[in-house]
Amino acid sequence: LIIQAIKSKKIRGRSALRPLDIAGLSQFLVQVSNLIIDCAEIKRLDIHPLLASGNEFTALDVTLDIAPFEGDRESRLAIRPYPLRLEEWVEMKNGERALFRPILPEDEPQLRMFISQVTKEDLYYRYFSEINEFTHDDLANMTQIDYDREMAFVAVRRSDQGDEILGVTRAISDPDNVDAEFAVLVRSDLKGLGLGRRLLEKLISYTRDHGLLRLNGITMPNNRGMVTLARKLGFDVDIQLDEGIVSLSLNLTSSDKQE
Incomplete structure (x- = not known):
């Protein structure tokens, strides 16, 4: 500027x-x-x-x-500011604490390091293709988001060296703020700590409070962990073997309790 x-x-x-x-x-x-x-x-x-x-x-x-102002204070802004209120400390199954917070533009180096610690198999489940490298533009698109139309939560472990990203979940809404596409990715060596479930639960709560009606996603039949987690959280699971995909859909207006 x-x-x-x-x-x-x-x-x-x-x-x-x-x-x-x-x-x-x-x-x-x-x-x-x-x-x-x-x-x-x-x-x-x-x-x-x-x-x-x-x-x-x-x-x-x-x-x-x-002049006096009433209503949503953030609706008057062209770009919504970082939503500090959404930060939350969560205890993992191993007793360690992780900070769940919205992603920040300055997370780009940490996101690159996080992706380097995810196996090619897990990346394939997430992106449906083999990805050898993420460019600066790719990472910028993932970290520099409009918090009104898109949300990405990262689970970070804090140390004197800075934040270390352990997992990411993301939702991108349609122009009408009705449906949102979601995805979850956890560092491959940290599975079993409950990070995937806790991140997805936070995303569900956020999108519901944000007024969205449905949360949709796709994965592969071989990704049994994601399919099992989706079922536990109340998603409708449609396995389409001929297409090689599994469609996941959650009605955010439903009052059904999660398992």
Whole structure:
């Protein structure tokens, strides 16, 4: 955004004693964005001009219009912010704790490492094809999501070295917010800890609360673990041997109890 503004001369240098600190200006824009996110009462905010000298920024003239606001505070935003409220600590069967949280753009390196620890067989069950490598664009599409139309939860183990992704579940809704396609993937060496079930239960709860009516997915007949889990969680399971797939569907409006 800043580089484009410089090229189009919306940011203009006038005998600046110190060069523009792009990182500092980026942080200033993030702070303004956080102000808009936190204060739904702001109807209009105009900062003009903003003077920059190195990493020092001065707003010379600011116009701010405010008014009472009612309703969904996030519906007014072009892109929904990170939903911090959806973070949850979960205890695995081995006694360790994992943080279940929405995926973040900065998870790309951790996601690449996670995928490298999934067997080719499990990746084939997930993507229905042999994938040798995920490109930066592939990983960016998986991590840079619109939290309104798509949701991906990751189970992470926290350490001094950072977050380590243990599993991922994802749902992408249709334009009418009626159906959503889902998928679950757990690191191949961590099966049996209950991660797949807990991730899918969290996704079901989220999509139901989000107003979706159905959750759909497909897998392969040989993926017995996924088929068994789907049955336990109340999915309708349609095994189509001639097509080599298993269709999974869950009515999110049903009050049926899970096994």
